[in-house]
Amino acid sequence: MTTTTHGGPDALGVPRWDFSTNANASGPCPSALAAVQRADARPYPDPSYTALRESLAAFHAVDAARIVLAGSASEFIGRFTAWVARNGGKQVWLPVLAYGDYAQAAQAWQFERVRDPARAHLAWLCEPSSPLGEVEPFARSVVASGAQVVLDRAYEPLRLSGRCGLEAAALRQVWQLWTPNKAMGLTGVRGAYAIAPERAVAQARALDQLAPSWPLGAHAVALLDAWVSPTAQDWLAQSLERLREWRASQRQLLTELDWTVLPGDANYFCAAPPRPLDAPALRAAGIKLRDTTSFGLPGHWRLGVLPPEAQAALGTALRRAEVFE
Template identity: 30%
Template sequence: MIRPRAHVDALAPVYHGSISDAELAGLGFRRDQVIDFSVNSNPLGPSPAAIAAVQAATWSHYPDDRATVLRGELACREGRGVEQVIVANGSSELIWLLATAFIDPGQSAVVVGPTFGEYARAVRIAGGVIHEHRATPEDQFTVDFVAIEALARDRRARIVFICNPNNPTGVLASIADIEALALKLPESLIVVDEAYRPFVDEPRSSLPLTELDNIVLLRSLTKDYALAGLRLGYALAASAVVDALDKVRPPWSVNVIAQIAGLAALGDEEHLRRGRDEVRRARAYVTEALSALELRVLPSAANYVLLDVGDAGMARSALLRHGIVVRDCTSFGLPNFIRVGLRTVQECERLVAACEAADLASIGAPQCGAVSGP
């Protein structure tokens, strides 16, 4: 039997959470009978404009391989040249393209953990080596830029991945710190994954970062615009980086419907604003209500929060019995924590009721009350 390449054979699968139909059926639930707090998406769902555009779409033809209209629209909105924009089948495809284009076998990349697993997987598939600088709960997962710089220098990192705000911790690094890192590491590509940035209450734009040749901003339309099933993301970077990604991308990866829905969604800014407002209300409500139940809620800049529940597996199972799906963070190396994606305040009330009914606080949360942010 022919074997895959040795480093591929050795790869462990990356776990992405959510819940399978099989697990739901085992518990006697249909999908529409549970509320899924394990995903981090716009609580209002997709824009009605995107839904209407999809319903009217025809798709028997090949997509425009260069997504000309969509790229043009993104470039115009971001105030960048079209040669600085590349669209892809979700931002996860861009992570893979970056590793393919920039990592030779044996070369290094740095991740700031605990974080999204695809950075490490993409690098390892390219034959590269991952070095992790790990933030800790004791420091409220604060990102230590001095340590990251030292690690990247020491390992001659080709890429440093910074998820901002980070999944699953919700910690937001400052644009000034990222800029300083990029200036200190001109031989490394600093990839800033902004999948959840649209939900952050921060007036300062990260766009000026793209004036640096070694910065890549990754954006996803699957969270803020709730297009997860259609798959759409884009990157903003220097044109030389975009050219390199373009060379390794598979053809037609952004399908006709995703291009049409993306354009319609971008045109409905009001929908995104309402989703962001709902997230802000839900974050405040969940933090206060769960703290009152003596659960430890970590501060988050994003549209999800971490709860320290002592035993994530037990907490997830207990909530599932009440029709509530949350993300067990054991696969992030955080077996004490569950992650809760913020949904509408009304749905969050169901979450809080389930936490109370399941007596989540007694599962083993070590401290009480919300922890104030750095």
């Protein structure tokens, strides 16, 4: 059985204080949660998702034909990689530090990882990046490479500072992958979508044809519909103000405990403890962090920003010697 490294619940259940995921800790968004709870799961969704495509397209001011729906970001990553491979792709460019599903999908299709984006047929970008939450320094050269470029924007709605490293003209040249469940604080509802480049409508339809029937269930449709509503967007904007305050206090807490805290623009950041952590002991205390070794950053942990009560619990646990090896 393949083991996938991820944050969130584990064999012990849902952590009391879960710093290991990047969901909006102000959530769930009340209007999005209500929409999901009201969703009628008795009938099949419209297999073409006509109304949903149109609402997503209107939100992003693009043609509905450019919208590609996906069961999740991970499902899209696998499907997109398969599509590039089927069209002769053999080389992939990945950020030095990146979400493991990009490499996992590339490996499944026997792509060769290359350092020069000009040699790549497929390239993945993520801004704010994961695990660091920063701008991708090679983004512009990757866009200019001629590869099929996907910009993973999972954390763009949760950006707390800075701005995207790509201008509007560059964004129109890449595939943009969106997963609003994180911003809405409802990561258990799986659903995502991509916006195809301006002149890639035919490719978008080809990707649709590779998808299974009904990739989105009723609850995912409800979440994505709610995500683009003014009510949800107003709530999101207000939540970012709280997250900025919580991020500042959480970074200060770890700094005072002699952690090396790395910079970042999102609702999460990476930090290295003064000595190795005993993760099982910390988990037994109800606290879970995300080990960033699978991202390519050993010796560090990624921490989603949580409210003051969770931060107090983290501080108490870290002051106890038994959570260190």
